[in-house]
Amino acid sequence: MEVADMTMAALMSGRPAVVPVLLRHGLACPGCAMAPFMTVREAAEAYGLELGPLLDNLTAADRHPALSAEIG
Amino acid sequence: MPPPPDPALLRGMPLFAGLGADALADAVGLARPRLHPRGTAIFTQGEPAAAGHALIDGRVKIVQTGPDGQQVVMRFIGPGEMFGTLAIFTDGLYPADAVAVADCVELSWPAAAMTELMDRHPMIARNALSIIGGRLRELQNRLREVATERVERRIAHALLRLVRQAGRRVEAGVEIDFPLSRQDVAEMTGTTLHTVSRTLSAWESQGIVESGRQQVVIRKPHALVAIAEDLPPVPKRE
Numbered sequence: 001m002e003v004a005d006m007t008m009a010a011l012m013s014g015r016p017a018v019v020p021v022l023l024r025h026g027l028a029c030p031g032c033a034m035a036p037f038m039t040v041r042e043a044a045e046a047y048g049l050e051l052g053p054l055l056d057n058l059t060a061a062d063r064h065p066a067l068s069a070e071i072g
Numbered sequence: 073m074p075p076p077p078d079p080a081l082l083r084g085m086p087l088f089a090g091l092g093a094d095a096l097a098d099a100v101g102l103a104r105p106r107l108h109p110r111g112t113a114i115f116t117q118g119e120p121a122a123a124g125h126a127l128i129d130g131r132v133k134i135v136q137t138g139p140d141g142q143q144v145v146m147r148f149i150g151p152g153e154m155f156g157t158l159a160i161f162t163d164g165l166y167p168a169d170a171v172a173v174a175d176c177v178e179l180s181w182p183a184a185a186m187t188e189l190m191d192r193h194p195m196i197a198r199n200a201l202s203i204i205g206g207r208l209r210e211l212q213n214r215l216r217e218v219a220t221e222r223v224e225r226r227i228a229h230a231l232l233r234l235v236r237q238a239g240r241r242v243e244a245g246v247e248i249d250f251p252l253s254r255q256d257v258a259e260m261t262g263t264t265l266h267t268v269s270r271t272l273s274a275w276e277s278q279g280i281v282e283s284g285r286q287q288v289v290i291r292k293p294h295a296l297v298a299i300a301e302d303l304p305p306v307p308k309r310e
Contacts, residue, residue, distance in 0.1 A: 028301060033236040034293040037246045046294030 008043055009036040021061045087154045087199050095193045103179040114170040121159030121166050123180040127151055130176030136168035145259040148250055150238050173251050218262045226261040227271050228300035245291040252288055
C-alpha cells in the first residue's frame, strides 16, 4: 500500500522512525485518538501541508532511522 | 440463549491476555453467561458486589447518582471489557449502576471465584491492575479537564475518548459506535444538556460533527482534535 493511503496509526506502528518527522511538521498524530482512522493524505490536508514533501521526509526517515530527528 | 461457555470467548480480552489454554478453560468454567436486554440494569449502585463482570457483546453504560440525584456517566463499556470488578476488592458494594444500552451478553464470576482465579493465575490480577491503572489515568485526566478546561474542550475530549474506545471509520468521517445521547455527553463532562446542545449545534454548523438522536459522526476529525488540544489554526494554503 502506498504510504499516502496508510492510516497514521499503521504508519507509526510499522515505521516508528517517522514519529519525530511528524512532530517536526507540527502534526499531533502520535497518541491521537483519530490516528487509526485517518490516512497520511488526509492528515496532510487537515494540517494544510503539501503531501509530496511530507512523504519524502517520511520515507527518508524510514530509510535512515538515526537521522530522522534531523529531518523536517 | 446464553452462549455455551467456550474459552474462545475470552480470547482478546485484556483481563485474560497472556493466559494459556488451560487457564482460559479454568476461567470460563467458573463463569456464568447471562443475557441482558437493552434498557435493563446489570447491577445497581449500592447493591452488594456479588461478582466481577466482562462484556462479550453489546454496550453498557456505567452511571453514578449523587445524593442530590444528579447523574454522572462514569464510562461506557464495550465488548471485551471488564466492569464492576473493582467493588469486590473494595467495600463490596457496586459504586454505580450498569445499564445495558444495547442487548448484552456478559460473563460474570462470583466474587469468590474471581479471587480464586487471581490466586491460581496471577496474570489475571496483573491484567486487572493494568486495566484499573489505565482507567485511573483516564479519570485523572477527566478531573483535570473539569477543573481547568473550558467546557468546549471537555466535550471535545469526551468525544475523542469515545472514538478511542469505539470509533469506526465511515464514509462521512469517524463514527462513535455507541448509542450516545446529548444527555450522556453532558453527564460525562460535568455540564448541562443545554450547553452540550449549544456546543454540538455550533460544531454541526461548522461541519465538524453530525449528530443524530443517538449517533455521533465526526466529519472533521482534525478540527475536533484542534479544539480538544488547543492546536493552532491551520494556515490557509495558497
